[in-house]
Amino acid sequence: MNMNRRFFITLTGAAAVAWKSVLAGAPEDSPNYKITDHWWAMLIDVDKCIGCGNCVRACSVENNVPEGFFRTWIERYQVDDQHMEDPLVDSPDGGMHGFPVRAPGTGLTGNGVKEFFVPKLCNHCADSPCTQVCPVGATFTTRDGVVLIDEKYCLGCRYCVQACPYGCRFIHPEKQVAQKCTLCYHRITKGLTTACCEACPTGSRQLADLKNPNDPIHEFMKKHSVQVLKPQMATGAKAYYANLDGSVR
Amino acid sequence: MNRFKDSEHLLRVVGVFLVGVTIFICFRAWFVPKSFGEFGHYRADSLAEVAALPIVHAGHETCEACHSDVLDVKKTGKHSGVNCEACHGPLARHAEDPAAVKPVLPDTSVLCARCHESNSAKPKWFPTVVTAEHSMGMPCNTCHTPHNPKIGGEKK
Amino acid sequence: MPHLNFIYPNETELQWSILIVLYPFITGLVAGAFILASLERVFRVEAVKPTYRLALLTALSFLLVAPLPLQLHLGHPERSLEMYLTPHRSSAMAMFGFVYLWYLMVVLLLEIWLDYRRDIVLLARSSTGFLKVIYKVMTLGSDNISERSLHLDERVGYIITVIGIPSAFLLHGYVGFIFGSIKANPWWSSPLMPVVFIFSAMVSGIAAVMLLYMFLTRIRGHRVNIDCVDAIAKYLFYIFIIDFSLEMLDLIHRIYEADESFRSLDFMVHTSLWIPHVIIQILLGTLVPIGILGATQVLPLAPYVRKRMYAIAGCLTLVGIFAMRWNVVIGGQLFSKSLLGYTTYSLHFGSREGLGIAIFLTILPLGILFVLAKLLPPWQQNETTTTA
Numbered sequence: 001m002n003m004n005r006r007f008f009i010t011l012t013g014a015a016a017v018a019w020k021s022v023l024a025g026a027p028e029d030s031p032n033y034k035i036t037d038h039w040w041a042m043l044i045d046v047d048k049c050i051g052c053g054n055c056v057r058a059c060s061v062e063n064n065v066p067e068g069f070f071r072t073w074i075e076r077y078q079v080d081d082q083h084m085e086d087p088l089v090d091s092p093d094g095g096m097h098g099f100p101v102r103a104p105g106t107g108l109t110g111n112g113v114k115e116f117f118v119p120k121l122c123n124h125c126a127d128s129p130c131t132q133v134c135p136v137g138a139t140f141t142t143r144d145g146v147v148l149i150d151e152k153y154c155l156g157c158r159y160c161v162q163a164c165p166y167g168c169r170f171i172h173p174e175k176q177v178a179q180k181c182t183l184c185y186h187r188i189t190k191g192l193t194t195a196c197c198e199a200c201p202t203g204s205r206q207l208a209d210l211k212n213p214n215d216p217i218h219e220f221m222k223k224h225s226v227q228v229l230k231p232q233m234a235t236g237a238k239a240y241y242a243n244l245d246g247s248v249r
Numbered sequence: 250m251n252r253f254k255d256s257e258h259l260l261r262v263v264g265v266f267l268v269g270v271t272i273f274i275c276f277r278a279w280f281v282p283k284s285f286g287e288f289g290h291y292r293a294d295s296l297a298e299v300a301a302l303p304i305v306h307a308g309h310e311t312c313e314a315c316h317s318d319v320l321d322v323k324k325t326g327k328h329s330g331v332n333c334e335a336c337h338g339p340l341a342r343h344a345e346d347p348a349a350v351k352p353v354l355p356d357t358s359v360l361c362a363r364c365h366e367s368n369s370a371k372p373k374w375f376p377t378v379v380t381a382e383h384s385m386g387m388p389c390n391t392c393h394t395p396h397n398p399k400i401g402g403e404k405k
Numbered sequence: 406m407p408h409l410n411f412i413y414p415n416e417t418e419l420q421w422s423i424l425i426v427l428y429p430f431i432t433g434l435v436a437g438a439f440i441l442a443s444l445e446r447v448f449r450v451e452a453v454k455p456t457y458r459l460a461l462l463t464a465l466s467f468l469l470v471a472p473l474p475l476q477l478h479l480g481h482p483e484r485s486l487e488m489y490l491t492p493h494r495s496s497a498m499a500m501f502g503f504v505y506l507w508y509l510m511v512v513l514l515l516e517i518w519l520d521y522r523r524d525i526v527l528l529a530r531s532s533t534g535f536l537k538v539i540y541k542v543m544t545l546g547s548d549n550i551s552e553r554s555l556h557l558d559e560r561v562g563y564i565i566t567v568i569g570i571p572s573a574f575l576l577h578g579y580v581g582f583i584f585g586s587i588k589a590n591p592w593w594s595s596p597l598m599p600v601v602f603i604f605s606a607m608v609s610g611i612a613a614v615m616l617l618y619m620f621l622t623r624i625r626g627h628r629v630n631i632d633c634v635d636a637i638a639k640y641l642f643y644i645f646i647i648d649f650s651l652e653m654l655d656l657i658h659r660i661y662e663a664d665e666s667f668r669s670l671d672f673m674v675h676t677s678l679w680i681p682h683v684i685i686q687i688l689l690g691t692l693v694p695i696g697i698l699g700a701t702q703v704l705p706l707a708p709y710v711r712k713r714m715y716a717i718a719g720c721l722t723l724v725g726i727f728a729m730r731w732n733v734v735i736g737g738q739l740f741s742k743s744l745l746g747y748t749t750y751s752l753h754f755g756s757r758e759g760l761g762i763a764i765f766l767t768i769l770p771l772g773i774l775f776v777l778a779k780l781l782p783p784w785q786q787n788e789t790t791t792t793a
Binding site for chain 2: 047048049050051052053054058061062063076077078098099101102115116117137138139140141142143148150151152153182185186187189190192193195198199200201202203
């Protein structure tokens with residue numbers, strides 16, 4: 001413990017000031033955030049996910065997610081060469097508490113068996129079908145590429161939940177409005193990363209800003225094969241998956 | 250004149266309709282939120298509302314501002330990429346008022362297994378153990394120093 | 406081979422309940438009843454004239470109840486006006502609010518008013534007390550029932566019915582489009598959906614008016630006009646054939662193409678949807694009524710036998726069309742979008758979106774029809790044309 005430095009910081013209030021600017025309200029008020037400078041996305045490297053569930057827990061705490069519902073979750077896949085079209089998938093409690101070891105005799109036994117984890121979240125689609133169907137404009141895409149929900153305006157008609165191909169939306173049991181991953185908008189507009197990325201121990205999940213020329217995602221996408229989920233839906237999904245197996249639903 | 254006499258009832262219908270439309274237009278001007286439509290088909294004020302939600306995880310840069318000594322230990326070891334709150338949990342409140350909010354030290358006998366317990370689905374490059382055989386129930390920090398986990402790595 | 410049942414974690418509970426099954430059923434009855442009315446008005450099918458006013462009142466009764474299941478289903482019904490204040494033009498649901506309003510105000514109410522206006526004015530003159538006030542309001546203050554004004558009513562009413570036919574198609578076709586345009590759901594996503602909805606709506610609406618006509622005429626102690634129900638049954642039969650063909654086309658197309666969703670949907674139809682879809686909708690609700698109606702078309706049967714058969718066919722038809730709505734709405738939510746698993750629908754009796762409310766909302770329009778029939782009797786024209 002470096003007593004002198006901490007004492008100094010607390011004394012001068014530098015920490016307090018720095019923290020306050022981090023906690024500043026609207027993105028327009030945040031000193032350096034200009035909406036049109038950003039186009040947010042997420043990069044997920046499937047090979048790095050260890051299924052620890054940190055992201056699910058962190059998101060749940062950061063965003064007050066009601067129990068039994070998930071703004072992000074992890075799926076465990078088991079595939080063999082006979083089951084590309086119907087892999088064995090599970091997601092106990094969204095993966096929040098990790099995954100139990102598979103009981104003997106319950107898995108696939110064919111040739112080429114492999115297992116892996118796939119983190120899932122809202123894809124913040126550029127051509128989002130959920131915003132298309134909202135009857136009143138309660139869900140929308142911001143100018144920096146994040147799909148948000150206006151909780152004060154949402155009717156709770158559930159049309160958006162039906163329209164999302166990825167199952168990332170739900171209705172808050174008490175508030176009775178639609179909810180989903182906000183890409184931690186309250187954090188990213190202040191220079192922080194999302195809660196799930198912050199908590200990920202292996203760097204499997206990385207927030208990306210496509211408009212930032214220095215963002216590592218550009219180099220990464222040049223060098224690696226990258227996919228989105230359900231590309232045939234043409235939703236303009238912006239959660240890019242590296243090393244994604246074709247069996248993933 | 251006569252013609253209007255016999256179609257007068259239809260004109261009344263049109264009148265009722267026009268009254269209805271007028272009421273609707275007034276109602277709309279009154280009820281639609283002022284910021285609606287500013288940037289698109291949504292209430293622009295909701296952007297600020299979402300952005301103003303409370304922050305729960307401080308973010309590792311904030312931790313490192315005070316705890317740089319831990320960073321020095323961590324950055325040379327295998328856990329250099331693991332952020333503080335990945336193990337210590339959300340600590341924004343602690344960062345806001347360090348003296349008043351004291352975080353609880355995580356219990357390594359539960360914490361470490363979350364990542365390092367052996368499971369066939371975990372990628373092959375990732376180090377795992379069967380904790381029952383590896384540590385026989387002892388907490389992991391009996392031998393390992395979590396910030397730099399290699400045995401013999403610098404002490405915390 | 407062991408196979409886990411996998412659904413996305415947020416898919417455990419269904420989003421749309423029995424109330425959302427009821428809604429297309431009700432609007433379907435509206436559209437179908439109106440088409441039956443238009444058969445007489447526009448296509449000059451004289452035989453169905455006894456049911457003309459009854460069909461219009463039936464359509465109105467059901468249309469007035471139609472928003473109720475929606476309101477009860479919303480998380481925030483107090484915000485429902487937002488659909489009219491800030492409708493999102495890309496949303497079929499938002500645009501439907503205007504289609505509904507158009508149909509109610511400009512088509513149905515106006516047509517009923519124009520057809521009944523003479524009677525309303527006469528009733529306003531002859532009644533007393535509170536009833537007199539109601540009728541006076543309905544006249545919109547006009548006392549004119551001269552030949553010329555009535556002739557004008559007839560002409561305008563004709564035009565409105567002509568506009569009303571595509572409006573009725575739009576009303577219910579839109580509901581089909583609300584489902585059919587959702588690419589995320591392979592059970593729903595299909596260009597055939599609006600068309601199937603329209604034709605099944607016509608079938609249900611026509612069957613409902615036929616049954617109501619037969620039932621109400623009997624309890625009023627009059628004889629059912631056999632030419633009338635014969636004509637109605639004939640149109641019901643033909644439209645049913647078209648409806649059945651469309652549904653079979655969808656089925657055959659799915660089975661033949663067998664795309665990625667087929668395995669999951671096929672399993673669902675064979676298990677949780679077996680009774681509602683195969684037994685109730687297809688067998689009892691479509692094939693049996695078509696068979697019965699077909700028999701009445703080709704076999705020489707006595708009138709009283711035909712009437713019984715029409716009644717049975719009509720009841721089975723309504724059950725079948727309700728089952729169709731159930732299978733679309735509930736069926737579309739029983740399977741996971743991962744196409745690897747299923748969830749279940751738990752229907753309670755007493756909850757806000759429960760069976761009790763659903764039953765109440767189905768009976769309510771009949772209560773409204775009862776009131777409307779007392780206020781604006783649909784029988785006057787009928788009385789003079791009934792054969793003793």
